[in-house]
Each structure stands twice: as structure tokens, then as C-alpha cells.
Amino acid sequence: xxxxxxxxxxxxxxxxxxxxxxxxxxxxxxxxxxxxxxxxxxxxxxxxxxxxxxxxxxxxxxxxxxxxxxxxxxxxxxxxxxxxxxxxxxxxxxxxxxxxxxxxxxxxxxxxxxxxxxxxxxxxxxxxxxxxxxxxxxxxxxxxxxxxxxxxxxxxxxxxxxxxxxxxxxxxxxxxxxxxxxxxxxxxxxxxxxxxxxxxxxxxxxxxxxxxxxxxxxxxxxxxxxxxxx
Amino acid sequence: xxxxxxxxxxxxxxxxxxxxxxxxxxxxxxxxxxxxxxxxxxxxxxxxxxxxxxxxxxxxxxxxxxxxxxxxxxxxxxxxxxxxxxxxxxxxxxxxxxxxxxxxxxxxxxxxxxxxxxxxxxxxxxxxxxxxxxxxxxxxxxxxxxxxxxxxxxxxxxxxxxxxxxxxxxxxxxxxxxxxxxxxxxxxxxxxxxxxxxxxxxxxxxx
Numbered sequence: 543x544x545x546x547x548x549x550x551x552x553x554x555x556x557x558x559x560x561x562x563x564x565x566x567x568x569x570x571x572x573x574x575x576x577x578x579x580x581x582x583x584x585x586x587x588x589x590x591x592x593x594x595x596x597x598x599x600x601x602x603x604x605x606x607x608x609x610x611x612x613x614x615x616x617x618x619x620x621x622x623x624x625x626x627x628x629x630x631x632x633x634x635x636x637x638x639x640x641x642x643x644x645x646x647x648x649x650x651x652x653x654x655x656x657x658x659x660x661x662x663x664x665x666x667x668x669x670x671x672x673x674x675x676x677x678x679x680x681x682x683x684x685x686x687x688x689x690x691x692x693x694x695x696x697x698x699x700x701x702x703x704x705x706x707x708x709x710x711x712x713x714x715x716x717x718x719x720x721x722x723x724x725x726x727x728x729x730x731x732x733x734x735x736x737x738x739x740x741x742x743x744x745x746x747x748x749x750x751x752x753x754x755x756x757x758x759x760x761x762x763x764x765x766x767x768x769x770x771x772x
Numbered sequence: 773x774x775x776x777x778x779x780x781x782x783x784x785x786x787x788x789x790x791x792x793x794x795x796x797x798x799x800x801x802x803x804x805x806x807x808x809x810x811x812x813x814x815x816x817x818x819x820x821x822x823x824x825x826x827x828x829x830x831x832x833x834x835x836x837x838x839x840x841x842x843x844x845x846x847x848x849x850x851x852x853x854x855x856x857x858x859x860x861x862x863x864x865x866x867x868x869x870x871x872x873x874x875x876x877x878x879x880x881x882x883x884x885x886x887x888x889x890x891x892x893x894x895x896x897x898x899x900x901x902x903x904x905x906x907x908x909x910x911x912x913x914x915x916x917x918x919x920x921x922x923x924x925x926x927x928x929x930x931x932x933x934x935x936x937x938x939x940x941x942x943x944x945x946x947x948x949x950x951x952x953x954x955x956x957x958x959x960x961x962x963x964x965x966x967x968x969x970x971x972x973x974x975x976x977x978x979x
Contacts (some may be wrong), residue, residue, distance in 0.1 A: 563798075564798065584816045584817055585813065585814065585815055585816045585817070586815075586816070586817050586819075587815060587817065587818075587819045587956065588815075588923070588924060588925035588948075588956070588959060589925060590922040590923055590924075590925060591921060591922055591924070591925045591926040591927030591928070591944050592922060592927055593927055593928070593929040601929065603927045603929060603942075604925070604927045604944075605927050605942075605944060688915055688918070689918055689922075692915075692918050692919050692922045692923075693922050696822060696919060696922055696923045697922045697923050722813060723925050724813065724815075762809075765814075765816055766807070768816075
């Protein structure tokens with residue numbers, strides 16, 4: 543009788559451990575999803591590949607920017623109006639606050655490549671207070687009209703149309719691309735919200751720097767469970 | 773004399789067997805429930821690939837929508853490429869070889885030439901035929917090729933070289949994987965093996 547009692551007591555503990563383990567696992571999964579110790583930006587789609595020309599007349603390709611972060615914008619030297627992206631302001635913001643140790647490139651692609659030659663772009667940068675001493679390099683790119691339309695239209699999904707008076711109609715936006723060439727965020731408007739932009743750059747940068755070994759599993763789990771910032 | 777087994781109380785034996793069975797079931801269940809870990813870069817918000825049109829090495833005009841219902845692996849290279857392109861095509865050949873015939877029928881490998889000037893349809897057919905007769909080479913005008921390449925993150929640039937074959941083309945060497953519905957799902961970097969690709973293709977083909 544005593545032997546039976548001891549046996550059933552031990553069975554109870556085995557069962558407790560077994561089912562307890564399962565419950566613990568389920569709680570861990572739910573807790574990860576609820577508390578989100580790791581937050582990531584979604585991998586939206588591939589950024590387009592290109593070989594364009596910068597304001598120094600040199601070729602800049604999408605491959606040259608691999609390994610670092612890139613913030614793309616779209617404008618042109620004759621752009622006038624509220625919808626024109628305030629690029630100097632964005633550069634100033636990023637120069638003031640170091641939110642990443644990775645190289646961060648600001649890349650503006652001209653929507654008016656036929657007018658915007660490298661010399662015109664160089665002049666524009668100088669006139670608009672481009673600070674060449676900043677940590678974050680700013681590239682203003684031009685190139686073949688067809689290629690630009692392919693990259694901007696097909697690649698970044700931005701529609702633009704010449705209005706005939708030197709002005710171009712377009713919806714301003716900024717696009718954040720990570721070091722693997724994946725688009726991670728879109729910011730619509732001529733000025734991205736500074737706090738959100740800085741937060742997102744920090745998140746993508748942290749993921750790139752920390753996603754190794756066991757912590758990589760945590761980041762992939764964050765992607766799997768859609769642990770995106772609100 | 774009692775055998776060693778008979779010395780162990782019956783309840784202990786039952787509990788041990790029960791625990792082992794429980795552990796085995798847990799492992800099998802977790803394996804079944806855990807989603808497949810794709811190799812390469814996974815697109816969390818898959819976007820439809822644009823329906824670009826090119827000319828196959830057979831002479832036919834083809835659009836991406838012609839391959840709906842198949843998993844498409846698309847690579848951008850050229851036949852005069854000295855190293856990266858043949859290495860990637862070898863991995864693609866290996867990936868196909870690891871699939872069952874039924875699975876192979878649901879996969880299409882495309883190579884878009886970045887060198888339409890030298891890569892004639894005949895040259896493409898001969899080159900790809902060495903890897904797998906089902907691989908399809910695509911060519912077109914420079915504009916058509918840039919419309920196909922750019923949205924898939926492919927950069928390419930001609931460099932005058934001193935090789936016997938003339939110029940070389942620097943280019944992104946990734947393989948884009950498009951699912952049966954025409955959505956970009958994965959991007960394989962250059963060092964992805966055929967085994968890894970086959971592992972993923974088995975899942976995508978079964979979707």
C-alpha cells in the first residue's frame with residue numbers, strides 16, 4: 543500500500559514536470575509577443591539596384607552603399623514649394639544626433655536628370671548649405687532619364703510627372719534602406735517626423751549590429767511575431 | 773534470482789516510459805508546429821514582382837505572368853562572366869537535382885543577361901544547357917533589361933577590361949525567388965548552397 547502511494551507520488555511529479563514544461567514554453571511565447579523585448583522594422587521589399595552619377599561626376603552604385611544605412615529622397619534643383627523635401631534640415635538633424643555607428647548615407651535622386659547635370663547638382667548643394675564636414679554623407683544623384691525613371695518609379699514606387707514649367711509633380715517621401723539593400727520604412731511628406739526617423743535608424747542599426755549567434759534568433763522571432771514599433 | 777528489470781518497481785518503469793513518450797511527442801509536435809526557417813533574406817511583406825517582358829533564348833517573348841503557378845528563381849548574369857555566374861548556376865543546378873521530378877516541374881530557373889550585346893539567344897541556350905536544359909535565358913533591349921533588373925535590387929555596370937573576352941560587367945549576384953502567385957518571397961545572397969535552396973523550394977512548391 544505504501545509502495546503504491548510512493549509510486550503515484552512520483553508519477554505526479556513526472557506529470558507536473560512534463561506539463562509544466564509545456565505551459566512554460568507557451569507562456570514564454572505569449573510573453574515575448576506581449577512585451578516585445580526586441581522590436582524591429584519590417585523587411586518590406588528590395589531597394590532597386592542602380593549605377594548613377596553624383597555631383598562630383600563620379601559613379602555611385604547601390605552596391606557602394608551596402609553595409610551601411612541609406613535614407614533616400616527625391617527632388618530636383620529647380621524644386622520650389624512646400625512639397626520639396628527639406629534635405630539640409632534632415633542632414634542637420636542626423637549630424638546633431640548620432641543614433642548609429644554604421645555609415646549613414648543620405649541619397650537624393652534627381653527627378654529632373656536632363657536639367658540636373660553633376661555641375662548643376664554641385665552648385666545646388668553648395669548654395670543650400672550642404673555641410674561636407676558632417677558625419678553623414680549626402681549624395682545627389684543624376685543619370686540617364688530612363689534609368690532614373692526605372693529606379694524611382696519601378697524601384698521606389700514613386701510616380702512623378704513634368705508639368706512643363708520646370709516643375710515636377712510628385713509626392714515627397716523618404717525611404718530607409720538597410721545594409722542588405724532592403725527597404726525598411728517609408729516616410730511620406732517633405733519632412734519625416736524627427737523622433738520616428740531617429741528611432742527607426744536606431745532600430746535598424748541595432749539589429750544589424752546585434753543580430754549574431756543566439757541573439758539572431760531573438761531578432762528573427764521578432765520578425766516572425768511582427769514585433770514592430772507602434 | 774530476479775532479473776534487473778524485475779527489481780525496478782513497475783510504477784517507475786511506467787513513469788519513465790511515459791516521460792520518454794511525452795518528450796518524444798513534444799519534440800515531434802514542436803517540429804511540426806515550428807514554421808520552416810527559410811534560408812536567405814525573407815520578405816515579410818511580399819510584394820508582387822512587376823510583369824516585365826523579355827525575349828527567351830527560344831525566340832519567344834515572355835512575361836513574368838507566363839510563369840504563374842511555378843516557383844521562379846531569377847538570376848541576372850552573363851555568359852562571359854568568369855566566376856560568380858557559373859558558380860551560382862552550379863548551385864541552381866544542384867538545387868534542381870535535389871528535387872523530385874514532380875517538384876522540378878513546378879520550378880523555373882531564369883537567367884536574364886546583363887550583356888545583351890554579346891549574349892545571343894544561341895549563346896544563352898548553349899551556356900544554360902550545360903547546367904540544366906530547363907533553365908531559360910532571357911534577353912532584351914537595354915531598357916527592357918533595366919526595367920527587369922532595377923526593382924529586384926540588381927545593379928550592373930560595364931567595365932572595360934584587359935581580358936581576352938573584352939569588357940566585364942560588375943553586377944549584384946543575388947537570386948530572387950518568386951512564389952507561384954508572382955510575389956517576391958526570398959533573396960539568396962551569392963554563397964547560398966544548392967542544398968539550402970532545395971530545402972526552401974520543397975516548401976514553396978508545396979504551398
